[in-house]
């Protein structure tokens with residue numbers, strides 16, 4: 001017989017109120033917090049994964065002006081990759097294009113609101129699906145990203161599994177406050193509960209077990225669910241070569257013989273070809289004869 005795990009504890013009402021009040025006072029005015037348009041929310045969430053807030057503030061309006069609805073992004077993957085210039089991790093552009101195609105085919109060109117429908121879209125994982133539900137449709141879904149994962153582990157005082165982190169986050173959402181609650185926890189993680197936390201004045205300090213225990217080592221957030229371990233070195237990495245090749249393809253075709261030089265590894269053709277083949281697999285490039293181009 002399987003014994004069900006005990007339900008996670010909800011936060012004390014005083015902590016819930018304190019965090020919502022803190023967010024109302026100190027939360028940043030960000031463009032994606034001023035809209036409930038599901039397409040704008042979806043695009044912003046995909047951009048914000050791995051790209052700095054300031055750059056997304058700059059680029060989101062331009063992207064939405066070029067692709068105002070999913071049907072526009074469904075037309076041409078090359079155009080979406082082109083507009084993704086400078087945002088990094090170009091695979092997200094391919095995913096966004098593929099998700100747009102699926103929305104046109106299955107949902108009349110609209111972003112669906114059911115969790116299963118969102119999760120069935122190409123490239124849309126549990127975080128993004130729940131973020132769209134909470135931030136566009138204002139459902140009481142709990143999102144768990146790296147910032148929230150850090151807070152969950154520290155407040156509970158232990159490293160959490162993905163299931164435990166999601167269940168704990170679900171238990172914390174106050175009824176009818178899905179939008180503001182998720183924004184508030186995310187903002188606390190971005191501004192205060194950072195890898196090196198600023199606990200003085202934190203609205204959750206009174207109920208945070210790790211803080212109350214005096215920050216014993218190890219920090220429970222380290223290797224807890226959803227908490228990122230930091231990006232590997234970019235300089236000299238395969239990722240840098242991929243980015244260079246996609247940047248070159250945005251300008252035109254690249255010949256086989258020029259691959260290594262374009263990617264910055266003029267003396268390592270085997271590496272350049274292996275990394276370029278990865279772009280083929282990811283749908284970011286096409287090889288015609290002895291030349292490469294955007295799909």
Ligand code: SF4
Nearest residue numbers: 193199202205208211
């Ligand atoms: S008290 Fe410190 S560790 Fe705990 S949630 Fe607040 S900022 Fe994070």
